Amino acid sequence: MEVSVNRDNFAILESFSSPTRIRIIELLNEQPMNIRALSEALDIKPPIVTRHIQMLEQAGIVRSELIAGKRGQQKVCYLQLEQMVLNFRSKPEELKQPVQKYEVIVPVGMYADFEVKPSCGLASEQSMLGMCDDPRYFADPVHRDARILWFGSGYIEYRIPNYMLYNEQASSLEIALEICSETPCASSHLQPSDIVFSFNDIDVAVWTFPGKIGKGKGIYTPSWWHKDIRHGVMKHIRVNEQGTYIDGIHASNVTIDQLALAADEEIVLRIGSRPDAKRCGGVTLFGSGFGNYNQDIHCTLVCK
CATH class of the missing domain: 1.10.10.10 (Winged helix-like DNA-binding domain superfamily/Winged helix DNA-binding domain)
Known part of the structure; x- marks a missing residue:
C-alpha cells in the first residue's frame, strides 16, 4: 500500500x-x-x-x-x-490531476447471470425464496428480493453501471461485500473455500475463506433464520494501477488498465467457487438485513 x-x-x-x-x-x-x-x-x-x-x-x-x-x-x-x-514527494501530475469518484450499491439479489450447483438457495429478510437446493429458483424474478444467497459451486454475476465520462480514465475499482464459504443447507461445519473474483472476464484475485467463521449470531440476521451460517467477513477487493489488493494486501498483478473499462460499457463482476478448486467450499453472500454489516455490494470507481 x-x-x-x-x-x-x-x-x-x-x-x-x-x-x-x-x-x-x-x-x-x-x-x-x-x-x-x-x-x-x-x-x-x-x-x-x-x-x-x-x-x-x-x-x-x-x-x-x-x-x-x-x-x-x-x-x-x-x-x-x-x-x-510513504511517498514524501508526489508527482506534479498527481497534485494537479482532479479525481472523480462514482459509487454504486448493488443488492445481492440483483444479479444478471448465474450458474450454480447445490447446495444453493436464496432468502429475503422475511422468508426463504423458493425451495432450498433447487437452482431453478435463481431464475425466478423474485430473486431481486434476495438479501442472502448461497451456492456450493459455480458463479453469480453482477452488471455494475459505469458512469465514467469519455474524457476520464479509470484509476481504481473497488468492491466491498460480506462473504463466507459453505452453504446454509449443506453442513453445520464451515469449510475453507477458494473464491474467485473477476471483472470483465478477467480473474483479478483468488481469496481463500479460512472456515470456522460465521456460526455466531449475525447482528442483523433475522430471528426467523434457523440455519447455521449467520454472518461472513467484510472483504475489500481493489484493482488499481499497481495491481489487485484484498484488504490492502497484494493479491495479483492484474491492473486497472487490463480491465479496459470504457465509458459506454458496464462493468461485469463475477464471484465464483470452481468445482475443480483445491478447496471448493461454496459461496455465501450477505446483503442488507443479514450478517454483521447490514450492507449490499458497494462498488467504487475512481477516475482521473
Whole structure:
C-alpha cells in the first residue's frame, strides 16, 4: 500500500503517533487478538483499546470481526496490512490531476447471470425464496428480493453501471461485500473455500475463506433464520494501477488498465467457487438485513 504524505491521508499518518497503537500493531503481528486480550496485554481498559482499534480500522491497518465466544459476541482484531510505503514527494501530475469518484450499491439479489450447483438457495429478510437446493429458483424474478444467497459451486454475476465520462480514465475499482464459504443447507461445519473474483472476464484475485467463521449470531440476521451460517467477513477487493489488493494486501498483478473499462460499457463482476478448486467450499453472500454489516455490494470507481 502506498500513501502520500499529505493532509488527505492525515488519519492514516496519525495512527502512528501513539506508542499504544504501535504496540497493538506489534501484538497483532504475532496473532489475532480480541479486545479483552489486548486490554490485558497493554494493561489499559477495554474502552480505550476499542478507541485505538477504531482509529487503526479507519486507517485500513487493522480489521475486526465479531465472532461467537463463550460469553456472547467478541470482537477479534487482525493486522490487515503487510507493508506501507510513504511517498514524501508526489508527482506534479498527481497534485494537479482532479479525481472523480462514482459509487454504486448493488443488492445481492440483483444479479444478471448465474450458474450454480447445490447446495444453493436464496432468502429475503422475511422468508426463504423458493425451495432450498433447487437452482431453478435463481431464475425466478423474485430473486431481486434476495438479501442472502448461497451456492456450493459455480458463479453469480453482477452488471455494475459505469458512469465514467469519455474524457476520464479509470484509476481504481473497488468492491466491498460480506462473504463466507459453505452453504446454509449443506453442513453445520464451515469449510475453507477458494473464491474467485473477476471483472470483465478477467480473474483479478483468488481469496481463500479460512472456515470456522460465521456460526455466531449475525447482528442483523433475522430471528426467523434457523440455519447455521449467520454472518461472513467484510472483504475489500481493489484493482488499481499497481495491481489487485484484498484488504490492502497484494493479491495479483492484474491492473486497472487490463480491465479496459470504457465509458459506454458496464462493468461485469463475477464471484465464483470452481468445482475443480483445491478447496471448493461454496459461496455465501450477505446483503442488507443479514450478517454483521447490514450492507449490499458497494462498488467504487475512481477516475482521473
